[in-house]
Amino acid sequence: MAKKIRRWILPLLFLTPLFIMIGLAWVSPLALTVYLGFTDLSIRNFLAFIQDFFTDKVSLTLDNFRRIFTAEDPNIPLTLKVTVLYVVSVLAINAFYALVLSLAIAFFVRNEVLSMILRITWLLPRITPGIIYALMWIWFIDPRNGLLNDMLRLMGVPEDLLPDSWLLRTPYSQLLMIMINGYVGASFGMIVYTAAIKSIPTDLINASYVDGANEFQAARRVIIPLLKWPMLFVTAWQTLSLLSSYEYILMVWGAGSGQGYGIARSAGVMVWSLYSYSKAFAEYLYGYASALSLILVIIGIVLIVLYFKIFGFRRMMEPSKVEV
Amino acid sequence: MVRVTLDNISKFFGKVRAVVDLNLEIDDGEFVAFLGPSGCGKTTTLLMVAGIYRPSRGRILFDNEDVTDLPPKDRNIGMVFQSYALYPHMSVYDNIAFPLKLKKEPQREIDKKVREIARLLRIDELLDRKPAQLSGGQKQRVALGRALVKEPDVLLLDEPLSNLDAQLRILMRAEIKRLQKELRITTIYVTHDQVEAMTMADRIAVMNKGRLQQYADPQTLYNKPANIFVASFIGSPPMNLIEGELEAPDDNSVFFVSSGIKLKLPNVPPNVAKDGQREVVLGVRPEDLQMVGPGDADKEETLEGSIYVVEPLGKEFLINVQVGDHVLKMLVPADGMPEAGQRIRIRPNFSKIHLFDKKSQKALL
Numbered sequence: 001m002a003k004k005i006r007r008w009i010l011p012l013l014f015l016t017p018l019f020i021m022i023g024l025a026w027v028s029p030l031a032l033t034v035y036l037g038f039t040d041l042s043i044r045n046f047l048a049f050i051q052d053f054f055t056d057k058v059s060l061t062l063d064n065f066r067r068i069f070t071a072e073d074p075n076i077p078l079t080l081k082v083t084v085l086y087v088v089s090v091l092a093i094n095a096f097y098a099l100v101l102s103l104a105i106a107f108f109v110r111n112e113v114l115s116m117i118l119r120i121t122w123l124l125p126r127i128t129p130g131i132i133y134a135l136m137w138i139w140f141i142d143p144r145n146g147l148l149n150d151m152l153r154l155m156g157v158p159e160d161l162l163p164d165s166w167l168l169r170t171p172y173s174q175l176l177m178i179m180i181n182g183y184v185g186a187s188f189g190m191i192v193y194t195a196a197i198k199s200i201p202t203d204l205i206n207a208s209y210v211d212g213a214n215e216f217q218a219a220r221r222v223i224i225p226l227l228k229w230p231m232l233f234v235t236a237w238q239t240l241s242l243l244s245s246y247e248y249i250l251m252v253w254g255a256g257s258g259q260g261y262g263i264a265r266s267a268g269v270m271v272w273s274l275y276s277y278s279k280a281f282a283e284y285l286y287g288y289a290s291a292l293s294l295i296l297v298i299i300g301i302v303l304i305v306l307y308f309k310i311f312g313f314r315r316m317m318e319p320s321k322v323e324v
Numbered sequence: 325m326v327r328v329t330l331d332n333i334s335k336f337f338g339k340v341r342a343v344v345d346l347n348l349e350i351d352d353g354e355f356v357a358f359l360g361p362s363g364c365g366k367t368t369t370l371l372m373v374a375g376i377y378r379p380s381r382g383r384i385l386f387d388n389e390d391v392t393d394l395p396p397k398d399r400n401i402g403m404v405f406q407s408y409a410l411y412p413h414m415s416v417y418d419n420i421a422f423p424l425k426l427k428k429e430p431q432r433e434i435d436k437k438v439r440e441i442a443r444l445l446r447i448d449e450l451l452d453r454k455p456a457q458l459s460g461g462q463k464q465r466v467a468l469g470r471a472l473v474k475e476p477d478v479l480l481l482d483e484p485l486s487n488l489d490a491q492l493r494i495l496m497r498a499e500i501k502r503l504q505k506e507l508r509i510t511t512i513y514v515t516h517d518q519v520e521a522m523t524m525a526d527r528i529a530v531m532n533k534g535r536l537q538q539y540a541d542p543q544t545l546y547n548k549p550a551n552i553f554v555a556s557f558i559g560s561p562p563m564n565l566i567e568g569e570l571e572a573p574d575d576n577s578v579f580f581v582s583s584g585i586k587l588k589l590p591n592v593p594p595n596v597a598k599d600g601q602r603e604v605v606l607g608v609r610p611e612d613l614q615m616v617g618p619g620d621a622d623k624e625e626t627l628e629g630s631i632y633v634v635e636p637l638g639k640e641f642l643i644n645v646q647v648g649d650h651v652l653k654m655l656v657p658a659d660g661m662p663e664a665g666q667r668i669r670i671r672p673n674f675s676k677i678h679l680f681d682k683k684s685q686k687a688l689l
Contacts, residue, residue, distance in 0.1 A: 206376050207409035209396040210480075211470065212426040221422075225413040 033297065036290035037064060043284030064291030075265065075275065083272040085174060086181070087242045093182030094238040095231065098189030103219050105190070106197040119194065125184045134251035137180055141166035167253065170268040177269045180248050185241075189234040196230040197223060228311075236307045240300050246274035272296055325510055326386040326477045327352045328373065333382030335368050342368040344534045346382070350527075353508040355501070357515055357525035359557070365534040366514045370480050373512060375399050386477060397426070402471030402509075403480040406487065408463045410455040416442075416466050417451040423474040441469045444503075461492045468500070472507070479504070479511040485520060497523055518558050522546070530554050547676075552685045555607050555678055561642055564613070564652045566606045567682060570597035579624075580606050584648015588624040591674045596688055604688065607678035610642065613654035616671045626671045627652075631664050645670060 038060045041049050052058050067073050101122065109115045125133050141148045149162050163169040166176050200223060208218040249271060253264040264270045264278075273296060280289030328350040335343040343365040350356045358366035371377040373384060375396035383392045391399055402423075410419050417438060424434040442448040445465040455463060464484060471479060484500070485493045501524045504511050515521050521528045522542040530537040530545065530553070538550040549555035555563050568582030572594040580587045587606075596602070616626060629647035636642075636658065643662055645652050647670075654670060662668070679688040 201407060201409065203405045203407045203409035204411065206371070206374075206396075207403070207405055207411075207470075208422075209376060210374055210401055210403040211423040212397040212474070214395070214397060217426060222411060225411075228413075 030297065033290045033293050036287050037294040038062065038291075039287045040064075041287040041290075043286075046284075046286075064288050065295075067288070068291060068295065075270070078265075078268070079270050079272055079275045082174070082268060082270055083243075086177060086269075086271045087239065089178045090181045090185060090242055091235065091238055093178070094185035094189050094242075095235045097182070098186045098234065099193055099224070099227070099231065101186060102190050102193035102197055103223065106194040107219060107223060108215060119190070122183075122187045122190055126187045130247060131251055133184070134180075134248055137176075137252055138167075141176060168263060168267050173253075173267040173269050176252075177249055180252060181242070181245070184248065185238060188238065192230050192234050193227060196227050200226055232307065232311045236304065239303055239307075243296055243300055243303075244273050246271055246277060249274055250277070325352050325508060328478060328510060328512070329383075329385040330369070330373070331383040331385060333369075333372060333379040333384060335365070335372060335377060336380045341534050343372070343379075346536055348529055348536065348539060350510060350512065353510055355504050355511045355513065355524060355526045357513045357521035357528045358531060359515055359518060359521040359528050360531035360537075361516055361557075363533075364531040366516075366531050367482055369531070370403075370482055370512060370514050373478065374401055374403055374480055400474070400477045401480055402474060402476035402478075404464075404467045404471050404482065404484045406483040408455075408467040408487075410458075410463055410466055410470070412455050414454075415451065416447065416453050416455070416458070419455065419466055420451075420469045420473050423470065427474065437473055438469075441473045444472075445469050460488050461496065464488060464496060468503075472503075472509075476509065479509045481511065481513045483515055484513075486515075486517070493520075500524065519560065522558070530557060532557075548687070549607075549678065550687055552605055552607075552680045555680070555687075559609060561610050561653050561655070563607045563609050563678070564650075565680075566608075566650050566652075568604060568606060570602045570604050570679075572597040580604070582606075582648065582650070585627060585650065586624075587627060587672075588622070589674065589677070589679075590625060591677070592679065592689070596679065603682040605680040605682055605685075607680060608652070608672045609676065610653045610655040612673040612676040613652065613670050614673070615654075615656060616669050618669065621669075621671050625674070626669045628667065628669050631662050631666045631668060633664055634662050 035054075039049070039058055040061060040063065049058065068076055071077055105115050105118045109118065128136075140146050143149055143162075143164055143166065148166065152162060153159070163172040166172050204222060204226075205218055208222045213221065249264060249269050253267055253269055264274060270278075272292065276289045276292035276296070279285045279292060328348075330346050330348040333343060333346050334341070346365075346369060348356075358369060360366050368377060372379050375391070375394055375398075379392060383390055385391065386399065411422065414422065420438045420441060421434050424437060429437075438451075439448065442451055445468060447462060447465045447469060450458065450462060450466070455466070458466065464487075467484070481500070485496055488496060497520060500513075513521070513525060522545075525542065527539060527541050528545055529539045532553050538545060538554045540548075540550075545554060545558050549558060549563075552565065556565060566580075566582055566585065568580050568585065570589075570592075571579045571581055573579070575594055578589045578592045578594050578597050580589055627647045629645040629652070632644040632646045632651055634641055634643050637655075639658060640655050641658050641662065643654050643656060645654060645668065652670070656662075677689075680686060681688055
């Protein structure tokens with residue numbers, strides 16, 4: 001018994017910093033979110049509230065959830081719609097377009113240098129500081145001084161299809177939201193996929209050529225089936241990260257003016273997580289914001305369980321995702 | 325079935341010259357082995373025949389058709405890879421059916437052919453399995469099945485036996501040879517194992533450092549190696565090679581001289597020893613050396629040495645004999661037990677000795 005304990009001491013010692021980090025940065029905020037979601041904490045009762053923190057004097061209530069689910073809050077239906085549009089279309093770019101991109105870069109383009117240049121191009125937004133990236137977009141889309149409308153004009157897009165404002169006019173604003181997030185996000189999938197494609201033995205691809213496949217058939221019938229696990233990983237990861245990410249929308253559309261929502265709501269780019277953020281840090285309705293976040297957490301957990309069910313959790317935990 | 329002609333092909337990877345000016349003709353239905361150490365260019369050559377690599381120079385012909393620029397799918401070749409390269413996500417059935425599906429053959433035809441080839445290779449019980457559930461030998465058969473199912477004109481085999489255990493290798497060796505003779509498919513077999521090449525091939529192309537060393541049938545390679553490389557590469561245990569000089573003191577005798585050795589070579593015409601003296605390498609196979617008694621032979625035609633170590637091989641003994649500064653290996657029938665340190669006298673079978681020019685490495689006899 002003592003021996004057993006001694007064997008665990010060293011690993012525990014090394015793991016402790018990690019556990020502390022997880023506890024501070026993940027478990028306690030989650031516990032707080034759950035707790036606050038059932039309270040009416042706001043800037044008005046803030047001081048009284050923190051004195052009564054975790055005592056019976058705090059009245060626990062389902063009021064927040066009632067307001068959300070009965071759409072008593074008039075912003076909820078639109079926010080939900082925008083969130084679904086955002087997650088589904090950016091996911092399509094991050095998980096599926098990234099696959100096409102990776103095939104192009106790692107398989108169809110034989111020239112190593114060209115492939116490297118293409119890879120770096122797609123990595124640029126990720127290695128650029130977020131605020132710079134956001135600013136560049138704002139300049140780029142400016143209808144008067146920006147390049148985007150001019151470029152579209154050059155490509156022959158008729159004048160009446162060009163918006164007077166990419167930021168405000170739906171569906172252009174929503175298209176912009178998808179492009180901004182998709183361009184950043186695609187590089188994640190690209191890195192995972194290109195690594196997986198490069199790890200497929202060349203013999204396997206050569207065998208398909210000898211068997212009579214052209215390059216497209218080799219990609220469709222040999223390479224893509226072997227990327228099943230990387231695809232699951234990227235899809236699951238990106239779903240969760242998209243549900244909770246709003247930083248680029250916040251940086252481009254702002255959260256300052258417009259009754260505390262920035263112009264995101266009127267531009268039709270108010271996603272759920274940004275809405276929660278705005279409720280908390282523009283309207284200071286901490287309780288209500290926590291309830292909104294909690295729903296997001298639950299949706300996330302449900303989706304994880306669903307993905308694991310669909311793809312088989314145990315098989316995913318087996319070694320060698322790209323089988324040789 | 326076609327005749328394959330490699331017309332002066334070369335392949336360069338940057339500065340690396342993988343294959344240099346290779347000329348080779350493989351007859352219709354012939355079984356040819358590419359033999360050489362790793363890095364000799366044999367697999368590169370095979371991949372050029374397959375169409376996966378494009379030659380930097382030269383042409384490849386199937387019969388009279390120039391296929392140099394044709395992609396693999398238009399060459400009607402079958403290939404077995406060293407790693408087998410079975411598609412891990414497909415069942416055995418789908419692996420074998422894959423080439424036919426790509427040809428868009430009708431479903432019934434595909435099913436018939438897959439089952440037929442599976443029966444031929446005795447893997448019809450395994451059709452539902454995935455490659456991960458197969459043993460090495462089974463994978464090998466599936467890979468062979470996938471290569472054969474589309475009735476290729478040329479069958480390419482890249483070290484197909486090297487991942488099998490020794491027993492299975494001997495079994496598959498015979499089976500592949502029988503299959504090839506039965507189907508009469510022009511076959512190129514790449515291997516670094518000289519026993520495989522010798523036992524299976526009609527003709528062997530020995531390669532080294534990207535260049536063809538000799539192209540001949542197994543017996544010729546063994547008995548008449550064209551150069552030192554072939555002589556040392558073919559045969560197990562390997563040929564004894566001794567560096568030395570030829571001396572022709574008069575018009576009718578030639579001596580081989582090396583440190584501690586002076587041997588009269590009765591079968592060598594004196595004109596081989598040009599100018600009376602020449603730097604050479606003498607080659608004698610271990611089985612062409614025999615022990616002789618003191619009065620049995622002309623003393624000048626024998627070598628004296630002491631036994632260094634004896635390796636019993638069951639049927640024979642492999643004796644290492646220290647002669648002068650050299651250790652020679654000789655194979656003798658296993659009777660009596662020679663002892664280390666014992667002084668013995670040995671005589672080469674002079675009709676089977678080899679002489680190579682040291683500079684050009686080429687055979688002189």
